[in-house]
Amino acid sequence: MADVKDKLRLKYGLGHEPSDSEVREWSAKADSLIREGVSPEEAGRRAARSVFPDYDRISLKAEADTIEALLDAARKI
Amino acid sequence: MDVNWFNVAVPIATFVLGFFTSRFTMSKAERKNYEQTLYQNANELIEKQRTAYDDFTQALARYVQENDPNMDNFVDIATTGDRYFLHLKMIAEATLANRVDSIVRDQTIIPTLKDAIEKSLPKYYETLQEISRKKGFKYDGVLERNNYESIYSAVEKYA
Numbered sequence: 001m002a003d004v005k006d007k008l009r010l011k012y013g014l015g016h017e018p019s020d021s022e023v024r025e026w027s028a029k030a031d032s033l034i035r036e037g038v039s040p041e042e043a044g045r046r047a048a049r050s051v052f053p054d055y056d057r058i059s060l061k062a063e064a065d066t067i068e069a070l071l072d073a074a075r076k077i
Numbered sequence: 078m079d080v081n082w083f084n085v086a087v088p089i090a091t092f093v094l095g096f097f098t099s100r101f102t103m104s105k106a107e108r109k110n111y112e113q114t115l116y117q118n119a120n121e122l123i124e125k126q127r128t129a130y131d132d133f134t135q136a137l138a139r140y141v142q143e144n145d146p147n148m149d150n151f152v153d154i155a156t157t158g159d160r161y162f163l164h165l166k167m168i169a170e171a172t173l174a175n176r177v178d179s180i181v182r183d184q185t186i187i188p189t190l191k192d193a194i195e196k197s198l199p200k201y202y203e204t205l206q207e208i209s210r211k212k213g214f215k216y217d218g219v220l221e222r223n224n225y226e227s228i229y230s231a232v233e234k235y236a
Contacts, residue, residue, distance in 0.1 A: 067197040
């Protein structure tokens, strides 16, 4: 479960580690969307967006910081 | 006479108002579809921008890892960087045209655009100018607000 939590946190840029019940809820929603014919990738994303209140918060926030750090490193060469 | 006028006016008013309300309001199902479209628009734009971001950061990482980066490595940064910021501009334009979901706009798009104009965009131009001076590569890019007007406007409007 810990591994799944970590993967979910990274994949969907969550600001917190999801709880067991959140993971179960996410999995049930994604599963039901897949059964409705939604592609797994899209189903996972939709389920994550509805279950996790901080969906996509971290990864995008970090974009400018990563670019800044890489530009700083390039400047020093 | 008054009665006749009334008899004619009521159906016309009903027709006209009915027509207007059916044009300018949406049923629950239409609204749900519309919201779903806006959400999909936002997601598609963000997906494309993620690819541009990956290309840009990979080009930067390659440059950093080279012992002696050459003009090609530099051009790679400039090309992928320009494309990344162009994608942000497209997202800003879609946002200004109300073509994206408002929650995604407020929670994801606007903070990203704000970070870009405050951090990565100025630093991008500054760094490319500095590298080109130091290494003797030809580069004459300058950050001009009017080239990225939509990004600034979207942040000013929604941040």
